[in-house]
Amino acid sequence: MEIKLTSTSLFKGLNEDEIDILLSKITFQRKQFLKNTLIVSQGENCDRLMLLIEGSVKGEMMNQAGKSLKIEDMDAPRVLASAFIFGKRTVFPVNITALTDVKFLIIPKPELLRLLRLNDVLLQNFLGMVSSRAQFLSEKLRFHSFKVLRAKVANYLIDESQQQSSFKLKHSQNELAELFGVARPSIGRAFLQLQDDKIIDIRYKQVTIIDKQRLLEACNE
Amino acid sequence: MEIKLTSTSLFKGLNEDEIDILLSKITFQRKQFLKNTLIVSQGENCDRLMLLIEGSVKGEMMNQAGKSLKIEDMDAPRVLASAFIFGKRTVFPVNITALTDVKFLIIPKPELLRLLRLNDVLLQNFLGMVSSRAQFLSEKLRFHSFKVLRAKVANYLIDESQQQSSFKLKHSQNELAELFGVARPSIGRAFLQLQDDKIIDIRYKQVTIIDKQRLLEACNE
DNA sequence: TTTCAAATGTAACAAATGTGACAAGTTTTT
DNA sequence: AAAAACTTGTCACATTTGTTACATTTGAAA
Secondary structure, X not given: OOOOHHHOOOXXXXXXXXXXXXXHOOOOEEEEEOOOOEEEOOOOEOOEEEEEEEOEEEEEEEOOOOOEEEEEEEEOOEEEOHHHOOOOOOEOOOEEEEOOOEEEEEEEHHHHHHXXXXXXXXXXXXXXXXXXXXXXXXXXXXXHHOOOHHHHHXXXXXXXXXXXXXXXXXXXXXXXXXXXXXXXXXXXXXXXXXXXXXXXXXXXXXXXXXXXXXXXXXXXX | OOOOHHHOOOOOOOOHHXXXXXXXXXXXXXEEEOOOOEEEOOOXXXXXXXXXXXXXXXXXXXXXXXXXXXXXXXXXXXXXXXXHOOOOOOEOOOEEEEOOOEEEXXXXXXXXXXXXXXXXXXXXXXXXXXXXXXXXXHHHHHHXXXXXXXXXXXXXXXXXXXXXXXXXXXXXXXXXXXXXXXXXXXXXXXXXXXXXXXXXXXXXXXXXXOOHHHHHHHOOO
């Protein structure tokens, strides 16, 4: 179902009438893609803002052999590549593929600049989006800085637990393996090791943190 | 020596008179810190723009054990934490310490917003800064995506060669080891392996690319 | 030039992770 | 409820990387 623009990070805080008036002042496109379509290629020029208003997509980084390191799934409502429009090298850093049928609202860069000048709320929203994107990447990078897999997994569990001692994993081991850039059995081994050490109890997706202190320590190994 | 604001990424494209006029319209602080002073603590609220106009600082992230993972040194002119003023988590992610006596120009967030609205060049500069930060992080992430060390090293050599077949390395193996997050002898082994395969010739810092085609292929392993 | 600290080459062994495979469990679909 | 598809547990073995150590070479300082 198509998302109302009022619920997007770019337009939040504005009502539908205000948005309509603003959009009537610029030139933009609505565009649809079928499931599994390649929407944007890594390296393609990033000269427009892409607002995902229906469906979900995945962004993945490919090496020259076509092997992919999955970065993230994205659901509507969501703005793609907001951080790459104004940089020096204005190219998309990832391939973007449709996971479902999707609809986009596409605003060319010059029109986006005009739009940001038209309205203060929009400007603050956009600054917030770009900043949050940089923060997200920074966090990903921090994750890669953990040397051993056990520390990555421990950190992941801390994040996912949300202060609860018992919870269900959102991702399969396959997804985690792709996320961490390791082989799937390695994920299983890391879980098993934390269990053998009596730090967590894990049975399929159900996790219980037994010793949070030592789980925190495991992040620093 | 104090840096002219015209040479900062925020004010570039404006002349001194224009900058003076703009700054006269907002409230801001000039602030100095002595060498080795802790300027900002990790977790502190990031509610102002900090423009380093003289000296150099280091940013370091601490883990829960208080062990520091060095992130980067920063020299004037430089804007600190531009991505954290408008993001969701508005706290500094690192400790910032003065490496020399330093001078800052500090602009509170509301004043920064007013400033960005006052001038289109400033707005584009600021958007460019945050975007470039995201690109930098994205590039770092791409580097981590290479699975085997040989591929990282091959990629590094391609980057460093700048299309020359013979060149000198800018970094020591120790630095490369830190950059790639591996042990130092592993770097040596990767170089040696590329040499054994007659893809490069390397003798200390002097590198000659023998077979560029296969070096490119080595990026995909 | 001589001296010395740092960088590099290299080796042996330990540890972590990858690969491929298959059985067993779980969830979704029919 | 039964079947199919997916997920997880687990194994043996290959490969990569880490660790430690020491000799050699280089480049900078005295």
